[in-house]
Amino acid sequence: MKRVLWCFLIAAMLLPAGSAPAGESDVTLGRLNRSIHYDHLRLDFWMRSRGRSHRCFVILPIPVEPDADREELNEIDIDAFIQEEQRDWFWLSPTRHDVETHDNALPNRWHAWYFGRLFDAGAVIAGVEIGHKWGNPAGRRLYTNFYHTVTDQFNLKPRTNLLAQGIGGLDAYNWAADHPDKVRSIAGIYPVTQIRLDSFFARVYDLSGNQDPEENLRALRENFQDHNPQDRLEPLAKAGVRIAHVHGSEDRNVPPITHTIPLVLRYRELGGDADAIIVRGKRHGPSDMIFESRRFLRFMLEQVGEPELIEPDEPEDDTKNDTKQESDEEDE
Numbered sequence: 332m333k334r335v336l337w338c339f340l341i342a343a344m345l346l347p348a349g350s351a352p353a354g355e356s357d358v359t360l361g362r363l364n365r366s367i368h369y370d371h372l373r374l375d376f377w378m379r380s381r382g383r384s385h386r387c388f389v390i391l392p393i394p395v396e397p398d399a400d401r402e403e404l405n406e407i408d409i410d411a412f413i414q415e416e417q418r419d420w421f422w423l424s425p426t427r428h429d430v431e432t433h434d435n436a437l438p439n440r441w442h443a444w445y446f447g448r449l450f451d452a453g454a455v456i457a458g459v460e461i462g463h464k465w466g467n468p469a470g471r472r473l474y475t476n477f478y479h480t481v482t483d484q485f486n487l488k489p490r491t492n493l494l495a496q497g498i499g500g501l502d503a504y505n506w507a508a509d510h511p512d513k514v515r516s517i518a519g520i521y522p523v524t525q526i527r528l529d530s531f532f533a534r535v536y537d538l539s540g541n542q543d544p545e546e547n548l549r550a551l552r553e554n555f556q557d558h559n560p561q562d563r564l565e566p567l568a569k570a571g572v573r574i575a576h577v578h579g580s581e582d583r584n585v586p587p588i589t590h591t592i593p594l595v596l597r598y599r600e601l602g603g604d605a606d607a608i609i610v611r612g613k614r615h616g617p618s619d620m621i622f623e624s625r626r627f628l629r630f631m632l633e634q635v636g637e638p639e640l641i642e643p644d645e646p647e648d649d650t651k652n653d654t655k656q657e658s659d660e661e662d663e
Contacts, residue, residue: 334499351572356593361377361379361424363376363403364374365401365404367395367397367399367404367408368390369390369442369443370394370395370447371390371394371395371450372390372404372409373388373389373390374388374390374409375387375388375644378459378477378480383461385461385477386426386428386562387457387459387460387480387540388457389455389457390446390455390456391412391449391451391455392450392453392454392455393412402428410604412484413486417488418453418455418486418488419453419455419487420454420455420491420492421455421456422458422478422479422491422616423437423457423496424459424477424493424494424499424500424503425436425497425498425499425502426438426458426461427460428460431602437458441617441645442622444623444628445622445631448628448632449635451637452632452635453635453637454492455510455617456634457485457487459473461473461474462533462536465498465501465502466504466526466558467537467558469504471502471505471506474502474506474508477594478513487509487514488513488515490507490514491513492515492516492518492631492635493506493507493516493518493622494519495517495518495520496522497585499522499523500519500524500560500590501526502521503522504560504563507567507572508560508564511566511567514572515572515634516575516576516630516634518619518631519574519586520577520578520622520627521578521579521582521584521585521590521615521621522585522590524561524590525559525561525589525590525593526555526559526560528555529548530548532570533547533548533551534547535553535582536550562592564594564597564601564603567603568601568603573604574595574603574605574606575606575608575626575630575631576605576607576608577610577627578590579614579615579618580609582638583614584615584616585615587609589608591607591609592607595607606630607625608624608626610639
């Protein structure tokens with residue numbers, strides 16, 4: 332393991348492409364680019380799979396001074412840090428780069444409160460940008476390639492903690508249902524967990540393999556339960572995957588009564604551990620009460636054995652724990 336990691340890091344820093352992870356011969360890795368994000372060391376690289384390249388990032392729990400220059404970043408011994416121990420990690424879904432303004436990037440400044448405490452707990456944050464796959468089979472294959480890439484090359488634990496935000500819920504839940512043995516928990520920030528039987532989703536999933544809208548819709552209808560997250564929860568419950576969602580009660584883009592509440596109820600019926608944190612009065616999008624929920628943070632810290640890192644003097648969340656909610660909101 333030590334030799335593999337050393338060879339990868341040297342190749343990543345010096346060569347146009349690195350080695351492929353074991354079992355994924357069609358994947359190559361680009362060189363590592365070091366930067367500072369949330370006052371910690373961030374590594375960006377490209378993963379090339381099936382002829383296409385996808386941006387990836389890993390943020391290590393290595394504190395870095397905000398004004399550190401390139402030479403100081405390059406002096407950090409990543410190899411020694413990686414070999415030190417196998418680490419817990421959180422996988423953000425989706426990942427989105429916005430190099431011009433950073434306003435639409437994921438992760439962004441709203442994740443700082445959660446991520447800072449996860450770094451304090453020694454956890455790694457990672458993600459891959461796959462575009463608008465929305466949980467379809469092609470996206471799930473890319474997720475599998477990324478999983479093997481980062482677990483092999485960065486010595487991460489085999490069971491990940493998925494952090495699914497918005498539309499990323501479809502990618503995260505569908506991949507988790509395919510690989511329940513590789514998932515420890517799913518933490519959702521107003522996640523989409525229900526696909527629709529319409530021409531748009533039929534085109535994204537393209538299960539018939541052609542461009543005929545009616546044929547695609549028929550194929551999606553016939554295979555709906557193989558792709559709809561709320562119908563794919565049983566393997567996760569059997570594997571002991573824990574779930575928690577934080578969701579605004581007035582979210583009209585992704586209504587909790589359509590996405591979070593039915594999923595949590597179904598999961599509990601299957602014997603699974605699930606929590607719905609409904610934040611009163613909040614709509615879709617960034618909010619301090621959604622991105623600084625103590626209960627949601629405690630759930631994530633419990634996955635890495637560090638729940639005591641929550642400050643005891645912080646005010647309680649303005650949330651409710653029941654899963655009964657009336658709503659006439661439109662679908663996402």
